[in-house]
Amino acid sequence: MMPGVDFIVPAAYFTAAVLFIYGLKGMSSPVTARSGMIWAGVAMLLAVLVTFIHPKVEGNYGLMIIALVSASAVAWWWARIVAMTDMPQMIALYNGMGGGSAAAIAGVELLKVHSGQASMVPTTLLVAAFGAIIGSIAFSGSLIAFAKLQGWMRKTWRFPGQQLLNLVVFAATLVLGAWIFIDGPTPTLLLAFFALALLAGILVTVPIGGADMPVVISLYNALTGIAVGFKGYVLEIPALMIAGIVVGAAGTLLTQLMAKAMNRPLTNVLFSGFGKADEDAAGVAASGEIKSIDGTDAAIQMAYADKVIIVPGYGMAVAQAQHKIWELTELLTSRGVKVSFAIHPVAGRMPGHMNVLLAEAGVPYDMIFDLEDINAQFPTTDVALVIGANDVVNPAARKDTSSPIYGMPILDVDKAKNCIVIKRGQGTGFSGIENLLFFEDNTRMLYGDAQKVAQALISGVKALG
Amino acid sequence: MEGWIALYIFMLAAFTGIEVIRRVPAILHTPLMSGSNFIHGIVVVGGMVVLGMADTTTEIVVGFIAVFLGAGNAVGGYVVTERMLDMFKSSDKNKKE
Secondary structure (H helix, E strand, O other): OOOOHHHHHHHHHHHHHHHHHHHHHHOOOHHHHHHHHHHHHHHHHHHHHHHOOOOOOOOOHHHHHHHHHHHHHHHHHHHHHOOHHHHHHHHHHHHHHHHHHHHHHHHHHHHHHHOOOOOOOHHHHHHHHHHHHHHHHHHHHHHHHHHHHHOOOOOOOOOOOHHHHHHHHHHHHHHHHHHHHHHOOOHHHHHHHHHHHHHHHHHHHOOOOHHHHHHHHHHHHHHHHHHHHHHHHHHOOHHHHHHHHHHHHHHHHHHHHHHHHOOOOHHHHHHOOOHHHHHHOOOOOOOOOOOEOOHHHHHHHHHOOOEEEEEEOHHHHHOOOHHHHHHHHHHHHHOOOEEEEEEOOOOOOOOOHHHHHHHHHOOOHHHEEEHHHHHHHHHHOOEEEEEOOOHHHOOHHHHOOOOOOOOOOOOOHHHOOEEEEEEOOOOOOOOOOOOHHHHOOOEEEEEOOHHHHHHHHHHHHHHOO | OOHHHHHHHHHHHHHHHHHHHHOOOHHHHHHHHHHHHHHHHHHHHHHHHHHHHOOOHHHHHHHHHHHHHHHHHHHHHHHHHHHHHOOOOOHHHHHHO
16 A cells, blocks of 8 residues: 555655754864754654645645745845855844745734634634734844844944833734734734834844844744744644754853853843943943054064964954965964964854854864863963954953953953954044053054955965074 | 653753863854754745744734744854855874875
8 A cells, every 4th residue: 555645744744854953963073063953954844745735735736836936045045145244134134034934934824813714723823913013023033133244234222211212113013913812813903913013123133233133043043943834733744843942042041152162141132232231231441552663563473473363353354354364374383383262252243253264275174273162272272363343351350340241251461472353543442442452561453354364364474484 | 843842852952052162172162153044044944834824914024024034044154154164274184285
């Protein structure tokens, strides 16, 4: 006897769920990450194909194929052309689409309930409504995050009573959800319900500054996962439940790790603007003077060093200097200098983003070290080269209890024998906090555009023969 | 689906998610976020099911949106993750090239 649809469909979904978890697990090492992703891709393909023979699917095949093909083509094309520095907003965009999809699924399901074609027990209705709220918030919130990172929306809206308004909108969404729960979903009610949920996502995201966006994107990623898991329950597809909740849980943990690395409790990110801490912070009286150095001298210092640690920040990526820095690293290595890269957990725009940018330039991942692994090495390092990083190397985090970044883990570059800081010009970082590092005796400032300075360093080292 | 079974599935999946990510090194955090973003693209399957059941114009339009957005999530998430992972090479591999 041939296995019927009733067997094939659940079996395929089960296989997909196993492969998803296997794929995610593969990501625990750079060596297995790619094959893990490929297995997850196979799982997705399998799940999509088998859905065409899902017993509940009765028609609209043509529309289904049109939607699948057109969305895939656009998403594929855009994901291909986008620059590596812009990856965070692409993650936000695609995540938002997932949230929107979950919300739309809830929309159809609730309409079916209204027309009497489907019935839901109270629990299912409740889960469907919650999934709709979470999915909608993830959708509109992610799109705002995308627009902000993409530079389409530079303004950070803050006004008095903002938190109160957000609270009112969110409460109103819940009330409408409860109304739907009690009275049943009428189209008008549903429209208002979704509109309010979408508005809540926008209102919560609009006041959040660019610096906090990684945490927010990660949070929305987790929310979309949970929404997808809830849809899996409503549609009775356990693969969706498993994939969604695994992502929801992993995303929640990742969000907490990020917030911790930034020394910003999640509640601060969501409910207070980043600017606030700065205003309260009394400017730390930095003593000493800032001393500068030119490219040639800096090159000599590095060329004759035994050990150099490079600390890149997002400024390096903005200046597109990572390729030059890697060229410099290769030159120094060929002279026998031991070069490592030290990455702060929040370097770049999200944890690990800097690693991706360095990897793009060709830096092998075994030269790149995390904060915990490399901090003990700074005292024995001849030159620490800071390029485009600021707050993450500010010793105020260790020394100054009144500083807003006090307690944040930093890279201890000030403990190196010499510290060279490449910087565009004088001024504070995007948190607006004075960097005590610049005033240290062993610190020299190398002013200029990161890419040009890196070129100067390369020429300087080359000139030594 | 029986509520308690669903609750068990949710609970076990949540622990799986936490355990899987706990071992991930920081250098893979962004690819991981992107990879998990791809995985919740499975929502496209839910979109296909509701579009397959849709009768009225409103249902069909909303169902179409669900499939479109879900497919975008899955495909875009995959390509972005793959492009990022493509760049990770160890120094041994670099020397071979």
